[in-house]
Amino acid sequence: MKVAVARAAGFTLIEVLVALTLLAVSAGLLLAVQGGDMRLAKSTLDQELAYWLARSRLVEALAFPDQALPEDASNEVYEGMPFGTRVEYREIQAVETATPLSPAHRLTEIRVIVSWGEKAEQKVQLSGYRPLAVAPDAKADKDADADKAGKPDPSDKAAKPAK
Amino acid sequence: MRQRGFTLLELLIATALAAGAAAAAVLVGRTVMDSDHRLQQRWERRTGLRDVHRLLNHYWTRQSAGSLSIQDGSAIYTVGEREQAVRIAFRCEPDGETLALALYRVKPNAERRQGMAEQDWPVEAREVLLANLAVCAFSYLQPPGKDAPPRWVAQWAQPKSAPKMIRLDLSGPTGAVPPFIFSTEAL
Numbered sequence: 001m002k003v004a005v006a007r008a009a010g011f012t013l014i015e016v017l018v019a020l021t022l023l024a025v026s027a028g029l030l031l032a033v034q035g036g037d038m039r040l041a042k043s044t045l046d047q048e049l050a051y052w053l054a055r056s057r058l059v060e061a062l063a064f065p066d067q068a069l070p071e072d073a074s075n076e077v078y079e080g081m082p083f084g085t086r087v088e089y090r091e092i093q094a095v096e097t098a099t100p101l102s103p104a105h106r107l108t109e110i111r112v113i114v115s116w117g118e119k120a121e122q123k124v125q126l127s128g129y130r131p132l133a134v135a136p137d138a139k140a141d142k143d144a145d146a147d148k149a150g151k152p153d154p155s156d157k158a159a160k161p162a163k
Numbered sequence: 164m165r166q167r168g169f170t171l172l173e174l175l176i177a178t179a180l181a182a183g184a185a186a187a188a189v190l191v192g193r194t195v196m197d198s199d200h201r202l203q204q205r206w207e208r209r210t211g212l213r214d215v216h217r218l219l220n221h222y223w224t225r226q227s228a229g230s231l232s233i234q235d236g237s238a239i240y241t242v243g244e245r246e247q248a249v250r251i252a253f254r255c256e257p258d259g260e261t262l263a264l265a266l267y268r269v270k271p272n273a274e275r276r277q278g279m280a281e282q283d284w285p286v287e288a289r290e291v292l293l294a295n296l297a298v299c300a301f302s303y304l305q306p307p308g309k310d311a312p313p314r315w316v317a318q319w320a321q322p323k324s325a326p327k328m329i330r331l332d333l334s335g336p337t338g339a340v341p342p343f344i345f346s347t348e349a350l
Contacts, residue, residue, distance in 0.1 A: 031191070035195070038202055045209060056330075057344075059344045059346050060328070063328060064312075077338075078338060079205060079337050079340065
C-alpha cells in the first residue's frame with residue numbers, strides 16, 4: 001500500500017523540465033517559421049513597389065529624356081518603406097564603326113535604379129533606349145563637334161591598335 | 164518518510180518567474196500578431212492595387228482598337244462608334260469621408276441609347292476597384308512648350324485628343340504607393 005501511494009506522487013522534476021523544454025523549443029520554432037514567412041511576404045510587397053516606381057520613372061524619362069528628370073537621386077516613402085531612385089542617362093553606340101554615326105543612329109540608354117532596405121542593399125533596375133535627340137540647330141551641332149575634339153571617341157582609340 | 168512541501172519563499176520565486184515568463188510570451192505574441200495583421204492588411208490591399216495597375220496598363224497602353232479621352236476627371240477608353248461603342252471609364256469619386264476608384268462599364272445597346280448624348284448612356288456595371296482612399300487623383304502630362312518643361316496637370320483641356328501620358332496617384336490606409344504612370348502611345 002505504501003508503495004502504491006509513492007507511485008501516484010506525480011512527475012519528477014526531470015520529466016517536467018523535459019516537457020517544458022520541448023514546449024519552449026516547439027513554440028520557438030513556430031515563431032521562427034512565422035517570422036521567416038512574414039519577412040518573405042514583406043520583401044515581396046516591397047519589391048513590387050520598387051518595380052512600380054522604376055517602371056513609372058522610366059516611362060516618364062523615356063518620353064522626355066532631356067527634360068523630364070535630371071540625372072538625379074530622390075527619396076520617397078511608400079507604404080512606410082523609403083525608396084531611393086536614381087536615373088542615369090548614357091550615350092551608347094550599339095555597333096563599333098570607323099566613322100562616327102549620325103545622331104539619329106546613336107542611342108541614349110536611360111537606366112532607372114530603385115534601391116531600398118536597411119542598407120539600400122535591395123535593388124531593382126530597368127533600362128530603356130531611345131535615339132539620341134537630334135540637335136535642333138547648328139549651334140548645338142558645333143558644341144557636339146567641339147566636345148568630340150576635346151575628348152576623342154574611345155571607340156576610335158580602341159580600333160587603332162587592332163589595325 | 165517526512166512529507167515536505169515548498170517553502171513560502173520558493174513558491175514566491177517560482178510564481179514571480181512564471182509571471183515574468185508569461186508576460187514576455189504575451190508581449191512577443193502580441194507583437195507578432197500585430198505585425199502579422201498589418202502585413203495581412205497590406206497584402207489584401209495590394210491585390211486591389213495590382214488589379215488597378217493591370218487594368219490601367221491594359222486599357223491605356225494598348226489602344227490599337229480603341230481611343231482614349233478625358234472628360235470630367237474620368238479616364239475613358241472607347242471602342243466602336245455611336246450605338247455600337249463600348250466604354251470603360253475610370254473615375255475617382257467621393258465615398259463617404261474618403262475617396263474610391265471606380266470602374267464604369269457601358270456596353271453597346273442600340274435601343275436604350277437611341278438619341279442620347281454620349282455622357283447619358285446608361286451605365287451597365289459599376290465596380291469599386293479601391294475604396295477607403297485618402298488620395299485618388301488622375302493627372303495628365305502637359306507637353307513641353309517653348310520654354311516650359313513638361314508638367315503634370317489635373318485637368319485635361321483638350322477632350323478631342325488623349326494625353327501622351329496618364330498618371331494615377333493613390334494613397335490609402337496602408338500608405339501611399341508610387342504613382343502609376345502609363346504612356347498612351349508607343350515610346
